[in-house]
Amino acid sequence: MDTLVSSTLGTAKPGDPCLLLIVGAAGDLTQRLLMPALLNLAEDRLLPERFAVVGFGLEPFTHEQFRARVSAGIRQHATRSPFAEETWSELVSRIYFFSGDCDDRSAHARLADLLAETDLRHRTEGNLLVYMATPPSLFGTISRNVRQSPVMERKRGWTRLIVEKPFGHDLASAIELNRSILAHWPEDELFRIDHYLGKETIQNLLAFRFSNGIYEPLWNKNHIDHIQLTVAETVAVERRGSYYDRTGVLRDMIQNHMLQMLAHLCMEPPSSFSPDAIRNEKIKVLDAVRSLKPEEVRRDAVRGQYGPGAKPDGTPLPAYRDEPGVAARSETETYAALRLFVDTWRWEGVPIYLRSGKALWKRSAEIVVVFRKAPEVVFSGTPSARLDSNKLIFHIQPDQGIEFRFQAKVPGPSMTLQRVNMRFDYRDAFEAQRGTGYEVLIYSAMTGDSTLFSRTDLVEASWRIAQPILDVWSAEPPVDFPNYPAGSWGPKAASELLARDGRAWVEILHRDVLGRVPIFRSGNPTFLQNLALTLEPASFAAGEAILTKGEPGREMYFLCRGRVEILDGEKKLNTLGSGDFFGELALLYSTPRRSSVRALESCDVLVLRTEDFMRVLKDHPDVAASLQEIARERYGSPEQ
Numbered sequence: 001m002d003t004l005v006s007s008t009l010g011t012a013k014p015g016d017p018c019l020l021l022i023v024g025a026a027g028d029l030t031q032r033l034l035m036p037a038l039l040n041l042a043e044d045r046l047l048p049e050r051f052a053v054v055g056f057g058l059e060p061f062t063h064e065q066f067r068a069r070v071s072a073g074i075r076q077h078a079t080r081s082p083f084a085e086e087t088w089s090e091l092v093s094r095i096y097f098f099s100g101d102c103d104d105r106s107a108h109a110r111l112a113d114l115l116a117e118t119d120l121r122h123r124t125e126g127n128l129l130v131y132m133a134t135p136p137s138l139f140g141t142i143s144r145n146v147r148q149s150p151v152m153e154r155k156r157g158w159t160r161l162i163v164e165k166p167f168g169h170d171l172a173s174a175i176e177l178n179r180s181i182l183a184h185w186p187e188d189e190l191f192r193i194d195h196y197l198g199k200e201t202i203q204n205l206l207a208f209r210f211s212n213g214i215y216e217p218l219w220n221k222n223h224i225d226h227i228q229l230t231v232a233e234t235v236a237v238e239r240r241g242s243y244y245d246r247t248g249v250l251r252d253m254i255q256n257h258m259l260q261m262l263a264h265l266c267m268e269p270p271s272s273f274s275p276d277a278i279r280n281e282k283i284k285v286l287d288a289v290r291s292l293k294p295e296e297v298r299r300d301a302v303r304g305q306y307g308p309g310a311k312p313d314g315t316p317l318p319a320y321r322d323e324p325g326v327a328a329r330s331e332t333e334t335y336a337a338l339r340l341f342v343d344t345w346r347w348e349g350v351p352i353y354l355r356s357g358k359a360l361w362k363r364s365a366e367i368v369v370v371f372r373k374a375p376e377v378v379f380s381g382t383p384s385a386r387l388d389s390n391k392l393i394f395h396i397q398p399d400q401g402i403e404f405r406f407q408a409k410v411p412g413p414s415m416t417l418q419r420v421n422m423r424f425d426y427r428d429a430f431e432a433q434r435g436t437g438y439e440v441l442i443y444s445a446m447t448g449d450s451t452l453f454s455r456t457d458l459v460e461a462s463w464r465i466a467q468p469i470l471d472v473w474s475a476e477p478p479v480d481f482p483n484y485p486a487g488s489w490g491p492k493a494a495s496e497l498l499a500r501d502g503r504a505w506v507e508i509l510h511r512d513v514l515g516r517v518p519i520f521r522s523g524n525p526t527f528l529q530n531l532a533l534t535l536e537p538a539s540f541a542a543g544e545a546i547l548t549k550g551e552p553g554r555e556m557y558f559l560c561r562g563r564v565e566i567l568d569g570e571k572k573l574n575t576l577g578s579g580d581f582f583g584e585l586a587l588l589y590s591t592p593r594r595s596s597v598r599a600l601e602s603c604d605v606l607v608l609r610t611e612d613f614m615r616v617l618k619d620h621p622d623v624a625a626s627l628q629e630i631a632r633e634r635y636g637s638p639e640q
């Protein structure tokens with residue numbers, strides 16, 4: 001889990017006095033996220049003074065042992081430095097542990113004693129926040145047992161239940177889980193966590209859209225060509241193989257986090273910022289997402305699974321099927337890309353493409369809103385006959401910011417255009433501390449604000465979108481898994497999904513990605529910035545022809561991953577690998593291609609088009625000189 005710049009929650013007041021009961025407290029979540037988030041809240045003076053934590057679990061810990069355990073964990077997972085020693089020692093003195101089985105009623109009677117005692121000692125006014133940090137299979141039972149336990153019989157004050165994901169495994173199980181929880185807990189006491197809604201950048205979508213007058217009039221099918229949502233991860237499944245193998249990326253990331261992002265981006269303006277006003281608008285969007293018919297699933301939903309490969313730093317990664325806990329012939333998808341439509345007046349006919357995957361070439365989450373192009377005819381006869389679309393990019397992680405891409409005239413006598421951008425970065429604009437993203441969620445639950453939590457109808461609506469895809473995928477096993485190497489740019493079919501519509505994924509090229517090509521490493525910031533806006537990623541399958549001898553040269557290629565062979569007919573002239581480039585000769589000397597290039601294995605490349613290449617040559621003579629030098633070394637001069 002990433003650490004994020006957390007909101008300091010402005011001038012907010014501390015949460016209501018309360019007792020936080022963490023069920024399943026000995027697990028990873030408490031150590032990695034909940035304790036660091038509580039510490040950050042305490043540091044920001046947002047934790048109520050009258051507050052205590054009771055951990056509940058099967059483990060036979062005493063209070064002291066549990067405190068020692070979380071104290072060891074916090075040093076590893078705290079997000080701020082220097083570590084807030086004093087605040088932590090004060091906080092940890094308010095942490096207790098209750099050892100028992102949640103299924104055992106006598107345990108609940110004893111727990112009720114401890115909670116009553118703790119409530120009295122810390123004067124928490126009988127308010128109880130229950131956090132279910134257990135495996136999902138226990139959610140139904142625990143929510144019933146807590147509700148029916150003596151804890152509740154003796155209680156005064158409010159009670160709220162926080163439920164972690166995953167909320168259901170499919171539509172039927174989500175409906176059943178909702179039914180079993182709602183039988184004991186009213187909706188307004190339920191707080192279903194989706195940690196993406198705790199991310200500042202996602203929350204800011206609403207602020208951006210509704211507090212700035214210029215965007216809303218453009219936010220519709222008349223001005224927006226399409227939208228792309230990406231959450232790419234470099235991590236593989238790590239220690240979570242057995243969970244993940246039952247889940248897959250559609251359930252793990254898309255059904256919940258990414259559909260929430262889509263709802264924030266596409267909803268109508270709410271009448272107020274009250275939780276239900278916002279959630280009422282979100283449900284309308286999700287309800288309007290067109291349900292895919294089986295033939296549309298086959299056409300508009302791509303799935304992938306990674307094979308062996310390497311992390312961007314070169315560390316080898318095993319194939320998904322060789323990960324611990326994963327079935328040897330697993331058909332679980334670790335990558336998915338979808339094309340969806342929201343059938344409303346606002347969005348009719350605007351494709352919304354979503355993709356997410358594990359073990360990819362870069363960690364990057366962003367939303368790209370691609371506007372319709374300006375009429376190109378005005379520029380015909382100028383060196384810039386081809387125009388680009390304007391793009392508004394919400395960078396969610398690791399960078400956090402908002403970027404607008406447009407075109408500007410290159411200084412000089414001709415009407416030559418170049419891609420440029422304007423960018424707002426959170427780090428420049430705000431003095432904010434790093435956090436886990438859970439601070440705002442816990443704080444909201446303490447204050448009873450359910451805006452950032454999912455509601456029954458929202459959960460079920462998003463499963464309704466995913467279910468037809470799950471149905472087709474389970475009925476029709478994949479035939480080509482694994483279909484992308486770990487560390488690559490994902491399955492080729494994901495690019496084809498957009499290419500079919502005449503579009504391409506907008507890839508955000510971070511500096512570290514450019515750094516994988518040696519010739520870029522020493523580039524000055526203007527050059528790198530220019531490249532990041534100019535280069536276009538592409539992938540080729542093993543055996544695929546990239547260039548053909550005799551054809552005119554329209555672009556050159558930088559090889560980020562994989563190997564290619566340079567051929568004259570069937571005669572091999574050379575083999576190139578990661579970090580090399582090819583295709584520059586025809587551009588440098590304006591000649592047809594002198595040789596063919598074929599992918600020896602699956603390859604990821606960055607493509608530089610002729611007009612951009614020419615500009616690089618002109619503006620960056622040092623780079624031009626090294627390109628020429630390397631070309632001369634490799635092939636001699638073209639006249640020879």
Ligand code: BG6
Pocket residue numbers: 001002165233252253
């Ligand atoms: C979780 C998924 O919900 O989100 C994980 O279960 C995934 O598989 C994680 O890695 C990603 O969260 P973040 O905040 O790191 O983007």
